[in-house]
Amino acid sequence: MVRITTLALLLAAVPLFVQSNHLLGLFIAVLFSAYLAQSWNILGGLCGQFSFGHAAFFGVGLYSSLILQVDFGWPAPLALVSAAVAGAVTGLFVGFVSFRYGLRGSYFALVTLAFAEILRMTASVVSFTGAGSGKYLPTRLGIEHLQFSKSGYFYFILVLFVLVHLLVLAIQNSRLGARFAAIREDEEAASALGVDVFRYKMIAILISSAVAGVGGCFYGQYYFYTDPHIAFGAAVSIEMLLAPIIGGAGTLFGPIVGAVVLRVAAELGQSLTGGVPGFNLILYGIMVILIVRYMPDGLIGGLRRPWALMRRRPTATAG
């Protein structure tokens, strides 16, 4: 709580010192990645259900927000709420068909991947999504339209970022979080101890996908455009799961660390190679291999371990 508040206050001061729009954009991108990573972390990290298709929830939020504003004239704040609802409904559906039949591990991952792909292909053929040419949001600056200046967007994503981290913190410090962790560690033991495994997995995917849906809405407000690949492409799903895995899945700060590392690596890669397309993906791949090999608990877990060993040593020698 203290650390999150401190971080939020420090970040809130950033636009006062950073004048460069490029740099501010970088901050926005990192906060946005961390937000989406935290969404994945609720289901994948806290509850242990690895989704490979979180783009499904992100994309449904993104499209529903744009379509409701553009074609139905809904005000942007209402579209934001409906993006959460649309994401949650999609999540509940995917969760129901997977968890009801006991799909776990890689099977669940494959089902989520398949759902995202189905949605991507559907969005590229049906007319109400704008098919292959995508969907535009007209520019209407103003807080009632949730469209801002660069620093306004920074505060918009900062608020979402803080809210999702407070949410995760609250989950971790409650019965809900304890039961999520129990399911992640051992489903059978959890159910023996009175945990309704199906119900709690549904709660996890509900929260996670609603958060992802809101992320989709932010994307639409910030970039004014989407197409099927942006909304449902595998790249979105992969970024959402890479950051928590690199940083430390199931921890509060892991997704932030992972998002920073990924973004810095991508930027470095871009400037070093002079912008070779896809180079960041190669970097991501190398990082994942190294992390999975040497720090299976992510950077946070990997750095915590030697630290804990160092602190334990005196008592160990005494005993």
Added chain:
Amino acid sequence: MLTTQGLTKRFGGLVAVRDASISANAGDITALIGPNGAGKTTLFATVAGFLKPDAGSVTFGGRDITGMKPHQICDLGMVRTFQIVKPFGKLSVLDNIAVGAYARFPRRQDALAHAAAIGRQVGLGGQLEKIAAGLTVAGRKRLEVARALATSPRLLLLDEVMAGLTPTEIDEIVPIIFGIRDTGVTILLIEHVMQAVMRLSDRAYVLNEGHLIAEGTPQEVVREPAVIEAYLGPGAATRAQSFASRNAS
């Protein structure tokens, strides 16, 4: 408190438990013994809702619970442990026990306080902050008991909590089990360590190849020829008898 009637569980062509009728009386420690592969753990899993019986019924506290889910059965006050222990490896000992405690105490501070008290009761008081994966075998067995006990059960099913322990560790855990019984919890346990069964249990059932072959006090069942033969092979009972009479003369 617990009664099974004609409980049967098949796995394909194999009948793991056949027509088993057992009962555990309130306040007692009841033991379920038998050679490896006799179907003891299957019987446990069927009673606790992890497997659906092919025939028969389970009654708990006067209520038919056949076919209920494990978490529903836990809510009613029956909880099992696992022979192959299943610690939540990355969580601390306290957080492990708290998962059980949350079944009765929705609020975090109540659950943690209850979990800490249970931890001390089973002798894990000094290791509450330790990560569960770092516990010794004996520690994990205790943790398994503690988590189950934290759900405040009326009936506790213990599946071989002494397997793999040294005689000293067994001597330490026996009084803990008596202590649990003395707080009013009925216990049904599976055990291979016969010495412990003889000390602990009020009644014992012997299972062999899915059949119940004997029941009674532990002193009675170990003298049953059928039980001796189940453990030592056909004819063992008569050989043992003649050996005993030869030594006597």
